[in-house]
Amino acid sequence: MDDLSPLSISRRGVLIGTVAATAIGAGPWAETKATSRRAQPTLMKVRLTVNGERRDLELDTRTTLLDALREHLRLTGTKKGCDHGQCGACTVIVDGRRINSCLTLAVMHEGAGITTIEGLGTPDRLHPMQAAFVKHDGYQCGYCTPGQICSAVAVLDEISTGIPSHVTPDLSMPPQPTNAEMRERMSGNICRCGAYSNIAEAMAEVAGAGA
Numbered sequence: 028m029d030d031l032s033p034l035s036i037s038r039r040g041v042l043i044g045t046v047a048a049t050a051i052g053a054g055p056w057a058e059t060k061a062t063s064r065r066a067q068p069t070l071m072k073v074r075l076t077v078n079g080e081r082r083d084l085e086l087d088t089r090t091t092l093l094d095a096l097r098e099h100l101r102l103t104g105t106k107k108g109c110d111h112g113q114c115g116a117c118t119v120i121v122d123g124r125r126i127n128s129c130l131t132l133a134v135m136h137e138g139a140g141i142t143t144i145e146g147l148g149t150p151d152r153l154h155p156m157q158a159a160f161v162k163h164d165g166y167q168c169g170y171c172t173p174g175q176i177c178s179a180v181a182v183l184d185e186i187s188t189g190i191p192s193h194v195t196p197d198l199s200m201p202p203q204p205t206n207a208e209m210r211e212r213m214s215g216n217i218c219r220c221g222a223y224s225n226i227a228e229a230m231a232e233v234a235g236a237g238a
Contacts, residue, residue, distance in 0.1 A: 031198075058158035069223050077102070078146025093117045095133035096143060104144035104173045108217075115216030118174035118181075119143050125181035127215075144173035147180065156180050157216050159229035167220035175216050179230050182212040186234070 031135035075082050077100060084099055084237070093110075096102045105128060108116030112130040119128045120142040130147040156176050159165070166172040185192075186204050194211045195202045202208055209230050210223070217225070 046229070071134050073137050075133070075136060076138075076140045078142060084133070086133050088132065090133050091129055092121075092131050092133045092136060092141075093128035096128065096141075102143050102145050106170055106173055108171065108174075113217070114171065114174075116171045117176040118178045118216060120177055120181050123181075123184065125178050138145060142177070144177060147176065147213070154180070155233050156183075156229065159232045160226070163228040163229040165222055165223045165226040166218075167222055171216065171218050171220075175218065175226060177212070177217045178213060179209075179226065179233075180211060183230065183234050185212065204231065206231070209234075 050104055062163075068100060070085050070087070071088050072083065073095075075084065075095075082100060084095060086095060086099065090099075093105060093107055096105050097107065105130065106116040108114035110117075110129050112127040115127065117128045118125050120126075121136060121139050123140075124135070148157045153161070154176075156179050160172065160176060165175070183204060186202050186208060189201045191198050191202050192211050194207050194238050206227055209227055213226070
């Protein structure tokens with residue numbers, strides 16, 4: 028049989044040839060397009076009040092609040108965990124409400140007041156929640172602890188201002204800082220070390236519900 032006969036061409040050879048041709052044709056175009064996008068970011072000025080201090084930044088509009096805090100302001104207490112809003116390690120308090128800073132863009136918070144773990148207390152003067160976490164050993168590796176503490180502070184504020192949750196038994200009455208309430212509200216903050224019971228004890232102490 029003639030070597031050039033169509034029957035002598037294997038299926039594998041056809042697939043390899045097709046893939047190679049596609050890569051050669053698309054490669055330079057894709058590389059040029061990607062390089063062009065990286066070379067010309069859209070910058071925007073944004074003013075934030077972080078831990079009581081005004082900070083003026085000029086950021087790529089795609090910069091998340093998490094990256095603005097960590098990479099531009101060097102506030103590395105806020106952790107990057109899953110980067111998909113599933114673990115809560117990046118939790119900060121924005122205008123009194125806790126958010127996952129990896130899921131929001133910094134430019135969306137022009138003029139906002141932001142509190143990170145660095146703004147809650149200092150080694151010489153801990154925030155009550157920080158002190159309670161130390162007392163009750165509410166951490167092991169400590170990676171999720173900044174997000175846990177920021178969330179815990181916001182949770183107690185939510186309860187004290189009367190915001191109900193899915194487990195609030197009576198919507199006509201103010202919610203109470205029960206174990207069920209605090210666990211439900213903290214469910215978005217994951218601790219791989221499993222220090223949940225200690226965290227609940229720390230929160231209960233701060234809430235005045237007993238250790």
